Amino acid sequence: MEQYTGKSIYKSVAIGPVYFYSRGEQQVKRCKAEDSQAQLERYETARDRAVEELQQLYQKALKEVGEVNAAIFEVHAMMLEDEDYNDSVKNIIFSQQVNAEYAVAVTGDNFAQMFAEMDDEYFKARAADVKDISERVVGILSNKRAGSSIGREPVIVIAKDLAPSETVQMDKSRLLGFVTELGSSNSHTAILARTMNLPALIGVPVKEEWSGKLAIVDGYQGILYIDPDEETLEKMRKKQQEDRERSRLLQQLKGRLTVTPDGRKINLYANIGSVSDVAAVLENDAEGIGLFRSEFLYLEKDTYPTEEEQFQSYKLAAEMMAGKKVIIRTLDIGADKQVEYFHLGQEENPAMGYRAIRICLEEPEVFKTQLWAIFRASAYGEIAVMYPMITSVEEVRRIKAIVEEVKEELDARNIPYKNVEQGIMIETPAAAVISDMLAKEVDFFSIGTNDLSQYTMAIDRQNPRLDAFYDPHHPALLRLIRMVIDNGHAHGCWVGICGELGADLSLTKEFLQMGIDELSVAPGMVLQVREAVRKAE
Ligand code: PEP
Ligand code: MG
Numbered sequence: 324m325e326q327y328t329g330k331s332i333y334k335s336v337a338i339g340p341v342y343f344y345s346r347g348e349q350q351v352k353r354c355k356a357e358d359s360q361a362q363l364e365r366y367e368t369a370r371d372r373a374v375e376e377l378q379q380l381y382q383k384a385l386k387e388v389g390e391v392n393a394a395i396f397e398v399h400a401m402m403l404e405d406e407d408y409n410d411s412v413k414n415i416i417f418s419q420q421v422n423a424e425y426a427v428a429v430t431g432d433n434f435a436q437m438f439a440e441m442d443d444e445y446f447k448a449r450a451a452d453v454k455d456i457s458e459r460v461v462g463i464l465s466n467k468r469a470g471s472s473i474g475r476e477p478v479i480v481i482a483k484d485l486a487p488s489e490t491v492q493m494d495k496s497r498l499l500g501f502v503t504e505l506g507s508s509n510s511h512t513a514i515l516a517r518t519m520n521l522p523a524l525i526g527v528p529v530k531e532e533w534s535g536k537l538a539i540v541d542g543y544q545g546i547l548y549i550d551p552d553e554e555t556l557e558k559m560r561k562k563q564q565e566d567r568e569r570s571r572l573l574q575q576l577k578g579r580l581t582v583t584p585d586g587r588k589i590n591l592y593a594n595i596g597s598v599s600d601v602a603a604v605l606e607n608d609a610e611g612i613g614l615f616r617s618e619f620l621y622l623e624k625d626t627y628p629t630e631e632e633q634f635q636s637y638k639l640a641a642e643m644m645a646g647k648k649v650i651i652r653t654l655d656i657g658a659d660k661q662v663e664y665f666h667l668g669q670e671e672n673p674a675m676g677y678r679a680i681r682i683c684l685e686e687p688e689v690f691k692t693q694l695w696a697i698f699r700a701s702a703y704g705e706i707a708v709m710y711p712m713i714t715s716v717e718e719v720r721r722i723k724a725i726v727e728e729v730k731e732e733l734d735a736r737n738i739p740y741k742n743v744e745q746g747i748m749i750e751t752p753a754a755a756v757i758s759d760m761l762a763k764e765v766d767f768f769s770i771g772t773n774d775l776s777q778y779t780m781a782i783d784r785q786n787p788r789l790d791a792f793y794d795p796h797h798p799a800l801l802r803l804i805r806m807v808i809d810n811g812h813a814h815g816c817w818v819g820i821c822g823e824l825g826a827d828l829s830l831t832k833e834f835l836q837m838g839i840d841e842l843s844v845a846p847g848m849v850l851q852v853r854e855a856v857r858k859a860e
Contacts, residue, residue: 329502329543330534330790332513333847336563337500337522340398340557341549343534345481351461359417369463374455382545383494391632394779395624399456408434408453424464431457451625451663468692475560479538485512488660492623495519495599500540500810504529504545507793509773509784509823511659517823518600519845526787530820541671571849581853583835584860591853592648592843594821597623601643603846608853611648611705613769613843615823617693618655623673625743626664627689633696633727639837641704641760646687648705650769650821650843651697654688655679655711656678673785674774679712694729698740709769712752719764750822751775755803762814768844770807776800795824805837812838819843829853 356362381396402408408430421822431454432498437449484505490512501516508525516523522542539559539817540547546584547553554630581591592613593604597620604612620628620636640649656662670676683690694856697708710722726745733740747764749755750771758768763805779800782793804820824830826844828851832843834858844852 324550324555325796327527327547327549329527329547330508330546330787331542332508332523333517333521334542335500335520335522335597336542336567337540338559338563339477339479339480339499339500339531339538341536341538342480343529343531344480344482344489345531351465352423354422355420356416356422359420362416362421362423362426363413365464365842366416366427366460369427369460370403370409372463373459376402376459377403387397389792391635392816395452399452399459402449402453403456403460408520408791424461427460427464429458431461443822451456456626477685479540481527481533481538483529486661488652491717500524500542502527502529502538502540503581506751507790509776514594514773514823514845515596517602517826517845517847518596520592520603520845522535526790536629546831559643570850576850576853576857579853579857581856583608583856584858587835589835589839589856590819590841591849591856592819592841593846593849594651594843595640595846596649598639598643598659600846604849605643607849609846609849611650612640613648613650613819613841614709615651616655617651617653618660621662621665622744624662627692630696630699631736633693634699637697637700637706638703641706644704648682648704648707650707650709650746652709652711653680653681653693654680656682665788674785680710680718680722681712683710684718687725689727691729691732693728695733696734698729698743699738701741701743702739707739707767708747709746709748709767711771712750712774713761714751715745715763716757716760716764719747719761725762743760746816748774748821749807750778752779752803758807758810759814762811762816764782765816768807768811768815768818769841770804770818770820770822772804772820772824774801775803775822776824794829796830800824801833804834808837808839817841826852832859835859 333514377400378394383391385393411430411433412426415421415429418425434453435450438446438453441447477497480498480503481501481502483503485501485503498519498521500521503525504527506512506525506755513525522540523539524545524547526546535549536549539555541553541559541561548787580586581587581847590610592611593607593609594614595601595604596612596616620633635649656665657667657676658674661667667677700706713719730740746769749758749768750773754761755775775785776795780793780797782789788812793846808818819838820834820839821843825842826848828849833854842852
């Protein structure tokens with residue numbers, strides 16, 4: 324048995340085989356292969372399997388995200404059956420006498436280049452698709468799967484690093500837990516693990532040779548076991564059992580109010596990254612959605628999601644929540660959430676760079692497309708909208724002017740909408756310090772403690788080396804939170820917390836004493852926070 328320690332980001336236990344994830348852009352080696360017929364057969368088997376997987380993904384996506392969003396998998400399956408594509412692979416295998424992996428990779432590169440050079444925007448966008456399908460086939464051929472294809476059995480995914488766009492594409496029903504070497508506890512991948520209630524460790528020196536071995540992730544102690552012995556297995560199974568028992572007891576809090584013993588009610592909402600998380604929100608009896616990270620809609624795609632696609636997602640969330648509040652945060656792309664088609668380019672300090680509302684204000688068409696979709700969806704439920712990374716009153720006024728234009732345009736199109744509540748995220752020290760001025764402009768504040776911590780302490784939330792310097796309860800942060808609550812209340816704004824600190828049970832009482840109105844946490848934390856509020860004297 325081998326044993327490694329890391330930093331735990333979700334307290335739970337996972338037992339299962341290791342799936343070693345490596346990035347899609349893995350190098351494909353060119354090998355001489357004289358038996359071309361055998362290589363062709365290998366290719367055809369892998370291609371058929373890829374088509375089958377894509378069809379399954381299509382069915383899954385159809386249920387989770389609707390027909391418009393699911394269509395991409397159908398397109399991918401069709402591309403793999405394209406005659407030109409197949410002829411090219413076959414030709415390379417026979418003429419160059421090389422391995423199937425290489426022939427597929429070269430074909431993928433050539434076709435992608437050909438698409439990228441076309442004038443038509445639609446065909447240009449297909450470049451990424453053809454690379455994607457080629458990587459899927461190479462992954463099957465070389466038994467190293469990337470992206471969404473983590474196989475059929477439930478697995479513990481171990482990787483050097485995981486980007487949010489990679490995690491979000493994995494099949495959640497087959498994930499037991501995560502272990503990575505890089506990343507920090509406030510990184511978006513860590514947040515996703517919490518949203519999915521998965522035990523996860525970071526800072527573990529990972530090895531590819533663990534692939535396929537049995538492992539245990541002990542999220543309570545921050546330990547990864549590889550090839551565990553019987554005694555450890557027994558102990559961990561018992562812990563899992565205790566976990567189940569505890570969540571069974573928490574179930575009794577479903578349907579109960581989130582109210583302190585002296586009768587103060589707070590709104591307990593949940594954070595989501597996509598519509599498919601709404602099921603977990605309902606399952607855990609959250610009273611609303613306090614943060615819909617809308618950028619994941621963009622991360623899942625190879626090109627800008629259309630107004631219609633976004634509208635369908637927001638509408639579905641609003642309808643599923645049946646009158647409960649759904650706060651949609653506008654696009655927060657940039658920093659660790661990179662999307663190729665935005666062409667954001669390299670930056671010295673991406674966290675302090677061109678991101679979130681800054682992009683939206685510079686690219687009003689992108690911003691307006693999203694706002695049209697949000698306002699259209701507002702007619703179907705109780706939607707609110709909030710804006711990320713605000714630093715000045717001027718920005719808020721510019722946003723409000725754009726929103727007015729959006730409403731006028733919807734009026735002109737005869738589309739009904741509601742005058743939704745508008746709020747801002749307080750996640751920069753600048754916004755916290757001028758929160759008295761900002762409060763006069765908006766309906767509510769939602770404190771983003773993940774970014775507010777990194778900017779207040781000058782600690783990059785992506786950098787695991789800084790963990791030793793990171794104090795999640797730093798008095799400067801707590802003072803800022805108190806100040807924001809006081810300023811918000813003085814000017815008629817309600818104030819919530821949607822950063823990870825909102826679920827820190829050791830602070831629940833302090834937040835209540837400060838007068839917090841709302842806490843928005845990972846769905847799996849809702850009942851625990853309700854319990855803490857109900858016990859807070
Ligand atoms: C935050 O910064 O606290 C927040 C909730 O936003 P995100 O984690 O998506 O940056
Ligand atoms: Mg943030």
